[in-house]
Amino acid sequence: MARSSQTQMAVLGALSIEPMTAYALREAIRDVLGHFWSESFGQIYPTLHALEEEGHVRRRGGARARSSVFEITGSGTARLIELLSEPVQEMPARNGLMLRLFFGRTLGRDRCRDLVRATREAAESQLKEYEKLLHRLAAEEGDTPDWPYIRTTIRAGIYHTRSTIAWADETLDAFSGGPE
Amino acid sequence: MARSSQTQMAVLGALSIEPMTAYALREAIRDVLGHFWSESFGQIYPTLHALEEEGHVRRRGGARARSSVFEITGSGTARLIELLSEPVQEMPARNGLMLRLFFGRTLGRDRCRDLVRATREAAESQLKEYEKLLHRLAAEEGDTPDWPYIRTTIRAGIYHTRSTIAWADETLDAFSGGPE
């Protein structure tokens, strides 16, 4: 098992769109993939070095002394396809909200209700974000061959967020009754 | 910051229901909280020892020499409430399916379609699981004060899974057209 294959996938994927510095890579991953992916500096630098050593990535000696722009190589593209083809690795489940609700009797009904309300509000504003993003990108990228794929990831976010709101409404309804 | 506070919360929560051995703890977390939480032995043992040292958990010298049944203490219950009251810690986003779809042009449309189909099928059988679980537990636990809370976590799973199916249908529809 190659080191950081998950991180490698995201890094190579981002570099396949455009050569970047490590710093810009983090920014791009946060801003563009942020809805479903995250990377930290602590992983990006070692991963980039490992990829360079394996020849999947090349340092383009930019004009600036201090800034190394990385670009993907031919073998890097091959490696990316290989990684993308690997079976999806399930994240270990760790949902703090559900854990708290499960022990809701211990936490108290009022606090549970507050948690669900906060979740609903967050989802509401998240949904607006998604919808703005969808419209903005439809205008900017609507013609590119990447657009159908990008679009489907945003749609997934919208579906998911809507279901959170619907669940929260049902739950608040169930928790609303009289005293404890 | 106390070590493994996330794990502590799950461990104390499980012990608040019933005293158990470390082994049974893992089983219980997997079987009962499995839909939204997971723990590994590698975390459970050190966490249990730390909790014992802090007096939040006590070893009940069972009849058997080798099996230590742990039970929660008074201070452990207080600690649990404290932990449950902490703000929910967001998991870093890491959705392998979305990452692959985002770079779908590189992966190829057919493979993307296969991934979405597989996701839909998994969600479909997951949904059936949830519904069976909901009915079984409604019969078994329907009267306990924990039931409304447990129920809401299962309902969350159902909402989420249904939205995955709906999204998959929309996506398969969009990806169905003629040749690449």
Add this chain to the structure above:
DNA sequence: TGGTAGAAATATCTGGCAGATACAAGAAGG
């Protein structure tokens, strides 16, 4: 009685990874 398979149970090690932190250097602006 004994033997053995499988379970229950305890424990450790490796390595991915997040988050915090430190630090350098150029840009921007007053």
Add this chain to the structure above:
DNA sequence: CCTTCTTGTATCTGCCAGATATTTCTACCA
């Protein structure tokens, strides 16, 4: 010229999953 912001590179600590090793128990069969 000073300061502050941004860009950029890098490391360290500690959480954590997953794999693996090892030791009891239990149950069943011979």
